[in-house]
Amino acid sequence: MSIWSFPTKIVFGAGEIQRLGQEVAALGLKRVLVVADAGVEKNGLLRAPLASLGESGLESSVFTGVDGNPTEQNIEDGAKAYAQHRAECVVAVGGGSPMDAAKLIALRAVCMLPFEQLDDSIDGGAHVPPNVPPVFTIPTTAGTGSEVGRSGVLTVRSTGRKTVIFSPRLLARVAILDPELTVSMPRGVTAATGFDALTHCVEAYLSTGDHPLADAIALGGIELVQQFLLRACENPTDLEARGGMMKAAMMGAIAFQKGLGACHSLAHPLSSEHGLHHGLANALCLPAVIAFNSSAVPDRVQRVAALLGDSDAVKAVSGLRARVGINAGLAGSGIGEEHLPLLARKALEDACHRSNPRPCTEQDLLELYRASL
Numbered sequence: 301m302s303i304w305s306f307p308t309k310i311v312f313g314a315g316e317i318q319r320l321g322q323e324v325a326a327l328g329l330k331r332v333l334v335v336a337d338a339g340v341e342k343n344g345l346l347r348a349p350l351a352s353l354g355e356s357g358l359e360s361s362v363f364t365g366v367d368g369n370p371t372e373q374n375i376e377d378g379a380k381a382y383a384q385h386r387a388e389c390v391v392a393v394g395g396g397s398p399m400d401a402a403k404l405i406a407l408r409a410v411c412m413l414p415f416e417q418l419d420d421s422i423d424g425g426a427h428v429p430p431n432v433p434p435v436f437t438i439p440t441t442a443g444t445g446s447e448v449g450r451s452g453v454l455t456v457r458s459t460g461r462k463t464v465i466f467s468p469r470l471l472a473r474v475a476i477l478d479p480e481l482t483v484s485m486p487r488g489v490t491a492a493t494g495f496d497a498l499t500h501c502v503e504a505y506l507s508t509g510d511h512p513l514a515d516a517i518a519l520g521g522i523e524l525v526q527q528f529l530l531r532a533c534e535n536p537t538d539l540e541a542r543g544g545m546m547k548a549a550m551m552g553a554i555a556f557q558k559g560l561g562a563c564h565s566l567a568h569p570l571s572s573e574h575g576l577h578h579g580l581a582n583a584l585c586l587p588a589v590i591a592f593n594s595s596a597v598p599d600r601v602q603r604v605a606a607l608l609g610d611s612d613a614v615k616a617v618s619g620l621r622a623r624v625g626i627n628a629g630l631a632g633s634g635i636g637e638e639h640l641p642l643l644a645r646k647a648l649e650d651a652c653h654r655s656n657p658r659p660c661t662e663q664d665l666l667e668l669y670r671a672s673l
């Protein structure tokens with residue numbers, strides 16, 4: 301049996317952030333907790349959403365205490381802010397970090413189970429109750445696709461592990477994709493988040509499982525990345541390119557309901573142990589993972605290569621990575637041989653590689669890190 305669904309209402313278009321208030325009010329909601337981070341606030345990205353909520357007569361309170369890789373403490377603080385404001389719903393404005401935090405803050409409003417028990421790697425999503433308050437997502441990066449995804453990722457205190465909480469009940473009610481909100485992204489963030497989108501599409505397409513819709517969407521997402529990522533990096537105000545990358549990010553997350561792969565298992569400990577940005581961590585490991593998977597799914601890898609305009613997928617991905625300005629390997633982020641054994645152990649514990657087309661041992665994961673140094 302397979303289950304395929306694409307349930308989120310997605311509003312797309314430059315300037316469409318002005319519809320936010322209407323969308324929230326349409327659900328009969330009045331009190332809103334807006335979740336963002338310091339960078340989002342500093343870049344003035346809260347102005348338009350707050351104005352729109354105000355115009356629709358909604359009562360908003362803003363919580364910006366979200367870290368780059370959200371922590372359990374961030375979620376607890378956000379849940380307190382939610383209760384204090386007597387909020388009825390959450391609006392996330394920002395990249396994957398505030399969007400994931402927003403979903404988990406909404407979850408905390410109705411479920412106090414420890415996150416260890418909600419962990420996707422033990423199918424903890426089954427404990428997510430049906431009455432999670434409505435979440436609205438306003439992405440300001442183009443990468444994670446968390447705006448339409450069914451997971452929230454946080455670093456759990458007791459294990460120090462980046463942990464995925466996965467349930468369709470965490471899906472946003474409405475996502476508003478306004479390319480104007482992404483033009484302030486610096487080049488490095490554009491490149492790294494774009495590589496997260498590409499990695500979602502590639503890993504979903506290569507992953508085990510039967511999901512023809514996800515496969516087609518993943519291929520469409522790869523095509524968009526090829527067309528628009530470099531353009532968005534080189535011309536930050538090019539709204540067509542920014543919009544193209546927002547679509548690619550959204551499609552990547554829809555596609556990875558099929559599954560991800562070894563690259564995400566390698567990336568997660570790089571963030572929790574060394575603080576690397578998630579998209580950058582993926583970008584640094586993706587070529588080695590594609591090379592590793594080529595023998596298992598050669599036709600699919602070939603198809604990815606063709607969409608990226610090359611006969612060799614590894615070369616195509618490495619080439620794009622260099623062109624967008626990601627040049628150094630893991631060593632450039634301070635990772636050395638001495639860090640790899642612990643990272644490999646943590647990567648093995650991560651659930652994403654279970655749907656990798658070629659099974660991975662701890663030794664394989666270690667070699668993949670080594671090849672990415």
Ligand SMILES: NC(=O)c1ccc[n+]([C@@H]2O[C@H](COP(=O)([O-])OP(=O)(O)OC[C@H]3O[C@@H](n4cnc5c(N)ncnc54)[C@H](O)[C@@H]3O)[C@@H](O)[C@H]2O)c1
Binds near residue numbers: 370396450496
């Ligand atoms: N839920 C999922 O399915 C999923 C998938 C992939 C990644 N993630 C998670 O998402 C997080 C990463 O999200 P991200 O890559 O979007 O980065 P992010 O949300 O951490 O943002 C990165 C930085 O960019 C800044 N920023 C955001 N938008 C900006 C803009 N328009 N202009 C200027 N600066 C801006 C932020 O303030 C922050 O400093 C990680 O925690 C990762 O684990 C979740």
Ligand SMILES: [Fe+2]
Binds near residue numbers: 444496500564
């Ligand atoms: Fe990701």
